[in-house]
Amino acid sequence: MSTKLSFRWLNRWLLGLKAKHQTAINYMAQPSDLSGSIAQSELLSIDLEMTGLNPKKHEVISMAWVPIINGEIVLSQAQTLLIKADNGVGDSAIIHGIVDSDLKHAVSLAQGLEQLLQAMQGRVLVAHHGALDIAFLQQGAQKVYGHKLSFQLLDTLLLESKRLSRQGEHFDKQLLRLHRCCERYHLPALRAHNALSDALATAQLLLAQSAVIGGAQPLTLKQLMKYSH
């Protein structure tokens, strides 16, 4: 574990050396602190909507995030952005309901990333099935900054998967979908495939999961990450 972490640190430092853009430099210069519990930390729950699932082919068309500061979801700092897609929305509109005409108010990928990185400074990322979101963010960073970034992620899907398998239950992969997980904790239903709704649902899910996993003795972020791997 410790070797892995120090490798991550090294990786982050090396990537930081490559950074030329000020936002990227600032972001990379402030690694997040994993030693506290959720109640003592700052996290940022994010969700991206894409035109498809392949980061090399498809594009991000919407980003949303909401911070969790000292254990509280702060709605006043929630944000949602539409991103201009070079190749149009295409068939994916069926899923997320965003059509090309909606993208008139959209910002460029560079502007979107800029805002997201500012919100992410010093914060740990939270996402449901975050590998996909991160793959798209890395692709975007490569395009905008010419290099990759380093992310620290708490993945609510992985947490849930580990929690269910520790209970010894065999479960269908369908049970890991975001809305099914929310139901399991009696969390309110949210509109699916809306980036802000999903980011909020993910944030609520993380709070519920950490309460159930940690109980009276809340785990640190580091312990939670370890639990999910």
Add this chain to the structure above:
Amino acid sequence: MSVDIEITEIKQYLACLVPFDSLSEHALSRAARGLTIRYICAATGAVEIDYDNPQLYIVRTGAFEVRDKQGELLDRLSEGDFFGYPSLLTGDNVHNKVTVLEDGLVYLMNLGLFKQLRDDSATFDRFFNRAHAKRMQRFAPVDSTSNPLNVTIGKLLQHPVISLSPTHHVSEAAKLMSEHRISSLIIIQDSQLVGILTDRDLRCRVLAKELDGKCLINDVMTTAPICIDSSALLFEASMLMSRHNIHHLVVKESDVVTGMLTTTDVVRCQNNQPIFLIGEISRQKSIKELAVLSKKFAALLQRLIEADNRADEIGRTLTLLVDALTKQLLILAEEQFGQPPFKYSWIAFGSQGRVDLSAGSDQDNAMILAKAPSPQQADYFKAISEFVCRGLDACGFVYCPGEIMAQTDKWRVDLTTWQKYFSYWVATPSPQALINTAIFFDMRCISGCETLFNSLQQYVLTETKGNQIFIAAMAGLAVASTPPLGFFGKFVLDRDGEQNKVLDLKIRGTALINDIARVYALHEGISEVNTQMRLQRLIGRAILNDKDANNLQDALEFIAHMRLKNQGQQIKAGIAISNYLKPRDISRLLRHQLKDAFSAVDEAQKGLQLKFTRGLF
């Protein structure tokens, strides 16, 4: 660049929530955007409230309890409820303690935003001020809106004006009073009120003075009677009566006499209706009249439920009424068929036996005869039992589908035969046979000879006390059906006739507790048959620890209360009364408590199994 972000779901949620629904569109957006969200888990016990930074807590999911510094329960909260506002309103540190019953999400609103919203909407402001005041008075004994003393007198008058002139003979007055079953007359001359004549006048001024019925009303009546206006409150009438130490008030409406108000009317209004119904029952002279009167039972039941009376008290009230009905029917039967040739005892089984009747119960009764009857005597007892059972049926307590009624020949026999029945049941306790006979062990004497009944009950208890094989069989039966909880604490739902998913609060709830208490009582030779009383008597005995007995008592009261509330709703909605509850119809908090009650039953069943059925089943 920065667009105002709408958090649609939260705004929509608030828009449907009283008092947020009174806010302007703009204020609502601001409210939704200004919240923070916290997840509170039961493992942490109490909610930590930061009094330096008071906030309004909106319960989104989960269940909570608010207690004051002394630990007194102030409120139970579930989805859509609020806490934390007393500090926001008063600025004081209100040291209420909020404990978590079930994990949940809360939305928090800071003081600044709360103030802005109170400024935005007067309705919003009033809501929280009222809620604060209401919680403070929550346990005040009198709720002024439903206090019967605030009824106006005009609404209470039972009869039109019944009057005579002062020149009539006293004997005529007495006849008129008996005819109408009233205790007083209004005396009128030339359309003017001149006095009243009461029972007391007849006693003190006629009989005690050795006058006869030929004297004139004018000589013995109470002149210048005290009057009250029909718009006055019952409360004022009651004050007036006690100040003058009188039982009758003449009621006037703009100087015209409209009736007489008596102490009986006053008392009748003060939630003592069951007593009056019982009094009324003893005055009815036929099955038909009793059937008419018994139509009032449903309304009474409804009122008792709405007034949030304890379930066991409601059960007792209804049982008392049916006991009175039975007694009156027996009196009427004896008037019709003559005096019995020898003593008998009329007994009730099942829920009437347990003093736990509910709406829609059927009758379970029997007779113990002092000796074996001759054919002619047998006919007599058959006739009166048929009369009583028919009467109960006409009053809404329908014939027992299993024929367990005194009119069935098998259940109208002498003491020795009864003893043989019980000996047989106790000696050959196959589970199947016990299903049908369990209710016989909850028996109570309703009318007739107590000694006969007591001999039978003592006999039964001697047979059962410490009888391991019989008790094991009873215990096996008591755990055969389980409370409706699944492995992961979820409700397991049955289907009702219309294929709705429901909980059966009787079969899977109260009946199970009755079964458990019966086993213990028979094992210990306890003669009580009411389940709460049985559990009470078990406290302090080695066989069941006090905590488990108390838990069962609470569980029974809670489940029975839910069942009654549900039936109250059914009566209101005009649908058939049943024991079925749709869990979706109740709040999560109640569902949570119901689960707790069911798990207490589950625990008790496990304990019973361990104690009595080990190695047998």
